Amino acid sequence: MGLFSIGNMIIRSLFNKPATLMYPVIPRVYEEKTRGHINVDIEACVLCGICSKKCPTHAILVDRKKKEWSIARMQCIQCNCCVEYCPVNCLSMANTYTSPSTEKITDAYAKAAPEPAAKPVPEAAAPVMDAAVDVEPTV
Amino acid sequence: MDRLTYIIVAVAAYLILAPLAGGLLAGVDRRITARMQGRVGPPILQPFYDVFKLFEKEGITVNKVQDFYIQCFLIFIVITGCFFFAGGDLLLIIFTLTLASIFLIVAAFSSNSPYAQIGAERELLQMMAYEPMVLITAIGFYLVYGTFNISDVVAGGGPAIVYLPGIFIGFVYILTIKLRKSPFDLSMSHHGHQELVKGLTTEFSGKTLALIEIAHWYENIFLMGFVYLFFAWSAPWSPILAVLICCIIYFLEIFIDNNEARVKWQLAINTSWIAAATLGFVNMLVLYFIVF
Amino acid sequence: MYENSIIGIEPANLMKEAQKLKDEGYRIVQICANKVNGFELSYSFDREHDMKTLRMIIAEEDEVMSISHIFFPAFLYENEMKDLFGIKITNLVLDFNGNLYKLAQKTPWNPQN
Amino acid sequence: MSTLFFLILFPLVVALALLVLKTDMARGVLVKAAAAVIAAGSVYLAWQYFGSNGDYFKFEGEYVTYIMMGLEIAIAGFIFVLGIKYKKYLASVLVAIQAPIMVWFELNVGHTIEVQSDLFIDKFSIIMALIIGVIGSLICVYALGYMKDFQHHHHDQKDRRPLFFFLLFLFLSAMFGIVFSNNLVWLYFFWEITTLCSFLLIGFTKTQEATNNAFRAIVMNLLGGFGFVLAIVYMGVTYQTIELNQLLAIGMMGYSVVIPAALLAFAGITKAAQMPFSSWLLGAMVAPTPVSALLHSSTMVKAGVYLIVKLAPVLGINPAGIMVMMVGGITFLLASFIAISQSNAKRVLAYSTVANLGLIVACAGIGTAAAVWAAIMLIIFHAVAKSLLFLCVGTAEHNIGSRDIEDMDGLFSRMPRVAIYMVVGICGMFLAPFGMLISKWAAMKAFVDSGNILLVMFIVFGSAATLFFWTKWLGKIMAIMARQENIESKVHTEEIFVLTTLAALTVLVCLMFPVLSAFVIVPYLTAVYATVSALAISSGNMYIMAAMLALIILLIIIGYGKTNKKIVPIYMAGVNTGDDLSYNGSIGQTVSVSLRNWYMESYFGEKKMNVIGNISTVAIMVGVFSLILGGVL
Amino acid sequence: MGKRTIIPFGPQHPVLPEPIHLDLVMEDEVVVEAIPSIGFIHRGLEKLVEIKEFTEYVYVAERICGICSFMHGMGYCQSVEHGMNLTIPRRAEYLRTIWAELSRVHSHLLWLGLLADGFGFESLFMHSWRLREKILDIFEATTGGRVIFSVCKIGGVRRDVSNETLQSIIKTLVDMEAEVKELTDVFINDYTVKSRTVGVGVMSLQEAHDLGAVGPMGRASGLVQDMRLLGYAAYDDLDFAPIVETAGDSYARTVVRIREIFQSIDLIKQAVAKIPDGEVSVPVKDVPRAECFERLEQPRGEVIYYTKGIGTKFLERVRVRTPTFANIPPLLHCLKGCDLADVPILILTIDPCISCTER
Amino acid sequence: MMSYVTKSPWIIHYDGSSCNGCDIEVLACLTPMYDVERFGIINTGNPKHADIFLLTGSVNEQNIPVIKQIYEQMPEPKVVVAIGICATSGGIFAECYNVQGGSDKVVPVDVYVPGCAARPEAIIDGVVKGLGVLAEKRAAMVKK
Ligand code: NFV
Numbered sequence A: 001m002g003l004f005s006i007g008n009m010i011i012r013s014l015f016n017k018p019a020t021l022m023y024p025v026i027p028r029v030y031e032e033k034t035r036g037h038i039n040v041d042i043e044a045c046v047l048c049g050i051c052s053k054k055c056p057t058h059a060i061l062v063d064r065k066k067k068e069w070s071i072a073r074m075q076c077i078q079c080n081c082c083v084e085y086c087p088v089n090c091l092s093m094a095n096t097y098t099s100p101s102t103e104k105i106t107d108a109y110a111k112a113a114p115e116p117a118a119k120p121v122p123e124a125a126a127p128v129m130d131a132a133v134d135v136e137p138t139v
Numbered sequence B: 001m002d003r004l005t006y007i008i009v010a011v012a013a014y015l016i017l018a019p020l021a022g023g024l025l026a027g028v029d030r031r032i033t034a035r036m037q038g039r040v041g042p043p044i045l046q047p048f049y050d051v052f053k054l055f056e057k058e059g060i061t062v063n064k065v066q067d068f069y070i071q072c073f074l075i076f077i078v079i080t081g082c083f084f085f086a087g088g089d090l091l092l093i094i095f096t097l098t099l100a101s102i103f104l105i106v107a108a109f110s111s112n113s114p115y116a117q118i119g120a121e122r123e124l125l126q127m128m129a130y131e132p133m134v135l136i137t138a139i140g141f142y143l144v145y146g147t148f149n150i151s152d153v154v155a156g157g158g159p160a161i162v163y164l165p166g167i168f169i170g171f172v173y174i175l176t177i178k179l180r181k182s183p184f185d186l187s188m189s190h191h192g193h194q195e196l197v198k199g200l201t202t203e204f205s206g207k208t209l210a211l212i213e214i215a216h217w218y219e220n221i222f223l224m225g226f227v228y229l230f231f232a233w234s235a236p237w238s239p240i241l242a243v244l245i246c247c248i249i250y251f252l253e254i255f256i257d258n259n260e261a262r263v264k265w266q267l268a269i270n271t272s273w274i275a276a277a278t279l280g281f282v283n284m285l286v287l288y289f290i291v292f
Numbered sequence C: 001m002y003e004n005s006i007i008g009i010e011p012a013n014l015m016k017e018a019q020k021l022k023d024e025g026y027r028i029v030q031i032c033a034n035k036v037n038g039f040e041l042s043y044s045f046d047r048e049h050d051m052k053t054l055r056m057i058i059a060e061e062d063e064v065m066s067i068s069h070i071f072f073p074a075f076l077y078e079n080e081m082k083d084l085f086g087i088k089i090t091n092l093v094l095d096f097n098g099n100l101y102k103l104a105q106k107t108p109w110n111p112q113n
Numbered sequence D: 001m002s003t004l005f006f007l008i009l010f011p012l013v014v015a016l017a018l019l020v021l022k023t024d025m026a027r028g029v030l031v032k033a034a035a036a037v038i039a040a041g042s043v044y045l046a047w048q049y050f051g052s053n054g055d056y057f058k059f060e061g062e063y064v065t066y067i068m069m070g071l072e073i074a075i076a077g078f079i080f081v082l083g084i085k086y087k088k089y090l091a092s093v094l095v096a097i098q099a100p101i102m103v104w105f106e107l108n109v110g111h112t113i114e115v116q117s118d119l120f121i122d123k124f125s126i127i128m129a130l131i132i133g134v135i136g137s138l139i140c141v142y143a144l145g146y147m148k149d150f151q152h153h154h155h156d157q158k159d160r161r162p163l164f165f166f167l168l169f170l171f172l173s174a175m176f177g178i179v180f181s182n183n184l185v186w187l188y189f190f191w192e193i194t195t196l197c198s199f200l201l202i203g204f205t206k207t208q209e210a211t212n213n214a215f216r217a218i219v220m221n222l223l224g225g226f227g228f229v230l231a232i233v234y235m236g237v238t239y240q241t242i243e244l245n246q247l248l249a250i251g252m253m254g255y256s257v258v259i260p261a262a263l264l265a266f267a268g269i270t271k272a273a274q275m276p277f278s279s280w281l282l283g284a285m286v287a288p289t290p291v292s293a294l295l296h297s298s299t300m301v302k303a304g305v306y307l308i309v310k311l312a313p314v315l316g317i318n319p320a321g322i323m324v325m326m327v328g329g330i331t332f333l334l335a336s337f338i339a340i341s342q343s344n345a346k347r348v349l350a351y352s353t354v355a356n357l358g359l360i361v362a363c364a365g366i367g368t369a370a371a372v373w374a375a376i377m378l379i380i381f382h383a384v385a386k387s388l389l390f391l392c393v394g395t396a397e398h399n400i401g402s403r404d405i406e407d408m409d410g411l412f413s414r415m416p417r418v419a420i421y422m423v424v425g426i427c428g429m430f431l432a433p434f435g436m437l438i439s440k441w442a443a444m445k446a447f448v449d450s451g452n453i454l455l456v457m458f459i460v461f462g463s464a465a466t467l468f469f470w471t472k473w474l475g476k477i478m479a480i481m482a483r484q485e486n487i488e489s490k491v492h493t494e495e496i497f498v499l500t501t502l503a504a505l506t507v508l509v510c511l512m513f514p515v516l517s518a519f520v521i522v523p524y525l526t527a528v529y530a531t532v533s534a535l536a537i538s539s540g541n542m543y544i545m546a547a548m549l550a551l552i553i554l555l556i557i558i559g560y561g562k563t564n565k566k567i568v569p570i571y572m573a574g575v576n577t578g579d580d581l582s583y584n585g586s587i588g589q590t591v592s593v594s595l596r597n598w599y600m601e602s603y604f605g606e607k608k609m610n611v612i613g614n615i616s617t618v619a620i621m622v623g624v625f626s627l628i629l630g631g632v633l
Numbered sequence E: 001m002g003k004r005t006i007i008p009f010g011p012q013h014p015v016l017p018e019p020i021h022l023d024l025v026m027e028d029e030v031v032v033e034a035i036p037s038i039g040f041i042h043r044g045l046e047k048l049v050e051i052k053e054f055t056e057y058v059y060v061a062e063r064i065c066g067i068c069s070f071m072h073g074m075g076y077c078q079s080v081e082h083g084m085n086l087t088i089p090r091r092a093e094y095l096r097t098i099w100a101e102l103s104r105v106h107s108h109l110l111w112l113g114l115l116a117d118g119f120g121f122e123s124l125f126m127h128s129w130r131l132r133e134k135i136l137d138i139f140e141a142t143t144g145g146r147v148i149f150s151v152c153k154i155g156g157v158r159r160d161v162s163n164e165t166l167q168s169i170i171k172t173l174v175d176m177e178a179e180v181k182e183l184t185d186v187f188i189n190d191y192t193v194k195s196r197t198v199g200v201g202v203m204s205l206q207e208a209h210d211l212g213a214v215g216p217m218g219r220a221s222g223l224v225q226d227m228r229l230l231g232y233a234a235y236d237d238l239d240f241a242p243i244v245e246t247a248g249d250s251y252a253r254t255v256v257r258i259r260e261i262f263q264s265i266d267l268i269k270q271a272v273a274k275i276p277d278g279e280v281s282v283p284v285k286d287v288p289r290a291e292c293f294e295r296l297e298q299p300r301g302e303v304i305y306y307t308k309g310i311g312t313k314f315l316e317r318v319r320v321r322t323p324t325f326a327n328i329p330p331l332l333h334c335l336k337g338c339d340l341a342d343v344p345i346l347i348l349t350i351d352p353c354i355s356c357t358e359r
Numbered sequence F: 001m002m003s004y005v006t007k008s009p010w011i012i013h014y015d016g017s018s019c020n021g022c023d024i025e026v027l028a029c030l031t032p033m034y035d036v037e038r039f040g041i042i043n044t045g046n047p048k049h050a051d052i053f054l055l056t057g058s059v060n061e062q063n064i065p066v067i068k069q070i071y072e073q074m075p076e077p078k079v080v081v082a083i084g085i086c087a088t089s090g091g092i093f094a095e096c097y098n099v100q101g102g103s104d105k106v107v108p109v110d111v112y113v114p115g116c117a118a119r120p121e122a123i124i125d126g127v128v129k130g131l132g133v134l135a136e137k138r139a140a141m142v143k144k
């Protein structure tokens, strides 16, 4: 009569390994093509500003005076547009995403500075959950 | 052990162990459910975490009285269970349980909140659906043992199930309603999603919700006690068998829960009443032929 | 190939044309407004994958009769146009009176100030 | 015996006095004083005969019988004329048949029979007397305030309150007469007076509807009266007795008294508004609320069940008994179902009365001691709680302008005291540990023991329905609505006094019931049945119940309404406007939330259920009577 | 009985993944009247076309909706391309077709899950979504996104998919098929599920036509309408027929969608078998100057993309008529006289996408 | 003092004006692959039961009062997690006439989860981060 029609499937599931990927205990391996976050090879950048102009969300800011290229991480929609337009191919799309954060972070990269000015993503106090494992840093 | 000592021990054990066992049962339930759904599921102790967390939340309420009703709900559920495990009168137990449930319903009504009210209305409907079968179950025991007293039932010469197969099936049927399992989780579901938001419990939060949860633990253990009754008699090993059967029945309920869509109220009341009117009736008829 | 054509009409003929299409078994599939000098309105109809679009241009202050009495579903499109463009559509079967969308800015496609 | 006479005659005298008193003041004083006297009198009666196991009295004086006969003929004539006047010929036809038979019997057979005792008193009649004396007179007091408002609402009509109060007290008098009479001819006389009084009270407002309903009531009651007459005639002719105790004694000795028992039970069934006669009681709703309260709780219908319960020892597994229990059982089940579909509070109460009477009748039909125990308990608890509820509804109606349950939301905030009393009444009607439930429990056990599974099914399903319709009403008034104004100060003090007393009585009776059982009902049963086997509910459980009630009261005192939590708005899918009464709805509108209970018309519709009930009960009665008569012929 | 229950349903409600609102007027639980209100998600993105270049606007278009995202990008591109008379490489058209059909599979599985959730069948919901994840994995591997693909562009597609990958997709699908069948059979056969769908929200063929029902909503009432018949992208090469049921109730709609899952899998197989090699995009030099009404078959039904170019980098007007918009009148029709418990089912039965609807 | 708020975070999800992408990913977190119930997370539909408010999509005239109300109806301690670029900043729709910006315009946002759409993993990370905030808030509550 079709009363326990899903019975087979759930009993099978009960005795088989669950489909759960167990993230974050087991880190996720992303596809090569996965669009995660934008990396910049700041030394190669010519600060032409095309990426900034093309970016649909105005996430990228290019400051020629300060010789600085910065990206508002919480504004980027990972469309890959900037990467496609960069004349010197200094932008790339990495396959890991920007970590969630308690603030809207902006990463600035100054050119020719002795040390890259990239401030690390502020990693808040380790999560209180047992299962928590640090997500790999993205910058 | 004389009767009084027995009662004191049984009540004390119920008071302390029932929430532990009930919470654990809920934890196992959630775990098994998760596994049936191809997931890992929460830790076994999750229900306890939930309740402890609820106790940590800010206290809010929509009026000055709803908490009182919920406290009464808990108290009377506990009293029901105490009567039961002290070997009291089955009908008394059923009526006390009804009283407790009415407190819950009135609490929901008192909030005058749309979904809580509809939840209360549905809860009432469910009560109306299962009440006949519950009463018939008690009557069935009476017909077999000539008494409504549980202490005399468990001391009986043979398991009641032999005489009450139909009533047992009917009881398990409405047990699904009582345990708030799909397909009959109409008034409030343990799962978040449903057309009534959280139905009956929509307006309860924090400690009040925790009390409801605890009351459900007590209630579930008491309901399992009911199942136990069908398989308990004077034989020394019957408790083991009976507990085993309780586990099986609970598993069956989990299985059913994961196998059905939530039906509409019409089907819920129609089928429960039909179950009571056929299974109950026929079983009683046969018993009468034996008894009279 | 299936038909997909745009046919210009006079605003005055809208009801007549619409009724004609209705009689031919068409149903409404889309109404689109566009702010030009005045408004450009396109009413699209479909019959078994053939699409005909009636196109007309009205002045901003012109009133347009609703075709929702002929094609019931038109009321949604027309209310939308009313809310977003401020086109004066009259005789709707179901008039939301500018409450289909609650907007911070009235008639954003045709800002009044 | 003088107390008995006093209780019968005193209300009569008061009634006559009220007929001539025209001022509010004087009426108020007299009614209150008389009520106090009657209540005191019934209590005194209880005290006086507390130790007795049934005392029987012979009244010397033939003339009383003739006076009664004369009055009966006058009443018959009165009804006959009214029937003609209002073109309700059925009523006229019925009296025209009945009265001559009765007169013929009196003149030919009646006076040849030596009546040993005309009056009697036992513990059951004490209980009945207390119900009539206390609750009945409380209702009369309540009626003072109520009728003032009533007159105020109907100021265009002539003030007919003297008649009204005359009828109320006459009613009380007749009721005392019924419960004290052992001579069936007397009983019949009082019986007919209650019929007449109810007829006049139902028709009191003189609207077309009231007149129609009054005639419906009288036709049905006359039908019952006809059964009564036949019973008397049959008894007189066959057994040479017209005494109730004789009838019972004959029956209990093992002789068949099925025919008179069935006929009397039939009379009782009509009066107790069992299906198929339930419609007259529903029709009686058109009368002012105190009348409903009176008819439903302490008089009229109680006369019906009283007679049947009296007959219980000769019922049981015989055609008469089966007829009674099946009619009662079916009525209980179906009336409970119908109550679900009703939103008019008085109709809910009415159907609940019909249902509960059904239960009492069914218990009496079973006829065992345990069943009668349950029946008497039901009578007591029902009388208190039901009168309380009717009067609460009456008060609410006069103040909120509606007797519809759906208009009672937020009553808790608007009329807290009345709401609480109503809650007490409702709980008293169905919830553990209140009395009705305990009685139902006992009834259930009696049913099971009787071996009638159908009855068992009726009671389990009926109880489920009862649960539903009471709780939803309860929920409605317990809802706490924001922003409600307290309008209670407008209620008359008499009304509040009566309500308070009744509410206290409801609780008190429940607390006291183990005592009641041990000292009143069990002795009565022992007297009737000689041996009383184990009671349905062990005394231990009775004490547990009483303790539970005490616990609830205690909890309420300790914890009710005490919270230091923050009060927040209710959940409304994120669009609560903030006042908890409305939300931001579609098309930019602010919509008021409205919550309506379930009525499940398609399941439990009145029409459908009544058809089922009437057909099945008529079938049973026809079946049983043809069986009995078939056996005779 | 004068009084009725009047309560708000939504905008925040657990069965609604997206906010809409209904004023429900009920007697017992029977819905006497349901007055809808939308607008919680309206963004006004059509107007962005005035500030985003036509090539860039595709990022906006595909974010109209996270469920049927791909076809929004595709519809927009197709409309502009047709307006410009731009012919794109055949391989790109095939790839678009494959992604479109995969989207349909994912969308329908998602819907099945939501429906199951709507009637409280948790495990069915979970298993539907478990299977759906496999399709998302394909998306991620081929486009780099699970939800938003960013893969269509004017002139073709931005990423090629190697033939090996295409084969592996087929393999995944074939592996899935048996389990999908097992799962969908529950919807088709289960007694309790059927008690919630059979006879619920019946709409006749005539009503479906007049009320403007599109997609599975219309097809379940016997309306033979499927925009893929127009032969856009690679559909002209593929062999298929619209799936039509006649009962017009929620059950029929479920069946239509279930059958479409298998139809889509079949179409993907056909496409992979026939896909030609070659370029996946052509450069765009010109700007759009014409207008075009483009019609595509989304999972929820016909979407109409209207674009009007005026010879600049900015289009003058983009208009999207989405399927859910067209299905609202049918929904209102179905809601009349249903039970409260049916309300979520009926809302779900049109497979609503408010985000599409309100843009 | 040990706090249980982090062991049993119940969430409520509301869709501001998201495109569904983030919504569906939130729901996906509940399903077998990601199964956030492992952390005790239950998706309650009811603000009064919720500890964590997951907001997707940007805010506009019509949904601002709704979002506010949901937030206000949640008992303390509570945390808001804005999911997706739309919810953090309005995203690609920031310039639309009916978009007023990210959800922090209306309610205090504790954690931002970037991504368009935010991936389930990112959402899990965000919620975990939110748990830290929740614990702090609980501690602050106890102190008071
Ligand atoms: N409605 C809609 Fe869509 C689809 N399918 C489309 O245009 O989902 Ni969001």
Ligand code: SF4
Pocket: A038, A054, A055, A056, A057, A058, A059, A060, A071, A075, A076, A077, A078, A079, A080, A081, A082, A083
């Ligand atoms: S990926 Fe897109 S949104 Fe992100 S920075 Fe580049 S262009 Fe801007």
Ligand code: SF4
Pocket: A040, A044, A045, A046, A047, A048, A049, A050, A051, A052, A062, A069, A085, A086, A087, A088, A089, A090, A091
């Ligand atoms: S487009 Fe490339 S080179 Fe130009 S500013 Fe951007 S990153 Fe630098």
Ligand code: SF4
Pocket: A077, E063, E066, E147, E148, F017, F018, F019, F020, F021, F022, F023, F056, F057, F083, F084, F085, F086, F087, F091, F092, F115, F116, F117, F118
């Ligand atoms: S962030 Fe992207 S995916 Fe998420 S709602 Fe916004 S547009 Fe959709």
